[in-house]
Amino acid sequence: MNLQQYQHWLVEYYKLRQWYGYNPFIRLNFLTEEVGELAQAVRAYEIGRDRPDESAQSQVQKLQHIEEELGDVLNNLLILADKYELNLTDILQASQQKILNRFKDEK
Structure with a gap:
């Protein structure tokens, strides 16, 4: 399954569960929550957590937890892209071009 196929499946699943209807501002808050959970997972892996x-x-x-949280972050990003009708290939190509342009003088 490629990323676009996954996004299509994810959107349909979110619609089925009635999660898709949240507006992008609320979805962004979900994304922020998931990024926080990813940060906590990375911290646990890298420096530990002193919590009895x-x-x-x-x-x-711990690595499996990081993988799970990365998936949650990615899901929210894919839903946001769909909400704004943004094409994943276009996003990736534009991002690649931005990076190449930024560092074109470094060779």
Whole structure:
């Protein structure tokens, strides 16, 4: 499955669950929440968390948590792109071009 196929499936699933109707401002808040959870997962993996109320996890479990949170962040980004009818290929190409233009004098 490629990214566009996944986005199409995700949009249909969100519509089925009645999650798609949230406006982009609310969706952005969901994205922010997920980025915070990703930050917490990366922190746990990189420097640990000194919390007696949390069970200890192996590095493999911590890495799986990072993967899960990256998926949640990606899902919210894909829904936002769909809400604004933005094409993923166009987004990626524009981003690549921006980076290349920014650093074109460095060779």
